[in-house]
Amino acid sequence: MGLAKRWRRAGACGLLALAGCAGLRTGGETAPVAPPAAAGDWLTAPARRLSDSSADQTAPSFSPDGATLIYQNNADGNWELYRLGLADGRALRITDTPEAEEDPSLSPDGRWIVCTVHAPTLEADAPREILLMSPEGKDRHVIAASGADDWLPRFTPDSRAVLFVSDRVDDRRDQADEQRLTAIFSYSLENDSLSQLTEPGRFSAPLPVATGAGLRLDDHRLGWLGPAGLETALVDTTRILGQPDWQAEAGWVAMALTPDQDGRLLVRAPQSGEWMELPLEGREADRLPAWSPDGRALAFSGRSGGQWDLFIRSR
Secondary structure: OOHHHHHHHOHHHOEOOOOOOOOEEEOOEEEOOOOOOHHHHHHHOOOEEOOOOOOOEEEEEEOOOOOEEEEEEOOOOOOEEEEEEOOOOOEEEOOOOOOEEEEEEEOOOOOOEEEEEEOOOOOOOOOOEEEEEOOOOOOOEEEOOOOOOEEEEEEOOOOOEEEEEEOOOOOOOOOOHHHOOEEEEEEEOOOOOEEEOOOOEOEOOOEEOOOOOEEEEEOOEEEEEEOOEEEEEEEEOOOEEEEEEEEOOOOEEEEEEOOOOOOEEEEEOOOOOOEEEOOOOOOOEEEEEEEOOOOOEEEEEEEEOOEEEEEEEEO
16 A cells, blocks of 8 residues: 555555645634744754665654664565664664554653554555564564554653543444544553543544643644643644654654645744755655654654655754
8 A cells, every 4th residue: 555545554654635826814814834943953954864775764753862763674575663873874763564554652751652553555545553672673563453444653751641632432333443542541551441532533643741631633723732631733734744843851842734745844933933845855745754852862753765764954
């Protein structure tokens, strides 16, 4: 199955309704893309290419020390997880299974990897499940399985719970993926309990932050998910594409927007609260941004020549 279809199926990484690209709608107003603030000039500097092969390599996630990336690679025709050392460029394979492992994320304490796992293809709409494993790919076990489709797991900052999106709140199995209702759930690793954080809607991207709140992607709106539920939207646009990422320490937000089926990365500067668009530098598209824990680097997936590779911008 092609990469584009997989992204369409994965709510937070799926294409939403298309619109013009004149500006970014925030709080009901259309605002132009802002020039980079001085503190963020490094974000518009040339990106360094981290991978170059005949396979797609995408969905990067930093280790807690910022020294390595976990990512997915389909070199053998099936998504598997790899680790890449940023200093030496050495890639190490983590998984080698008949299933497809995608959307990896490392726990802040470095003890676990969480990802989605499913049959090698989704031609029969096989549901994705949330898989927990050691950083070496061992001690694999599925959490919160229900037969529903679960995706985009992310650890809370204390590593005690995993947030994810699920369509288990909608039993209309005859409905197309984009028509099904979803909700954000929290699974406690300490007592194996599951909590539903939002009412059924069109949620597709939980992003926990240190305060216990977090960013959420709800249909066309990127905003806050707090203890009281959904709060003020940061962005209200039909052009959101892919999983946003939030760097709590530095206060940066990164996300991909699109006027068509390609992606352009935008970053929200904490000083001004305005958005700046990062240059493509000849690539066809950029997506799936990931901040380093210290906020001094931004890794992402870039497409050139029809292939997705890993890139990084850093101070």
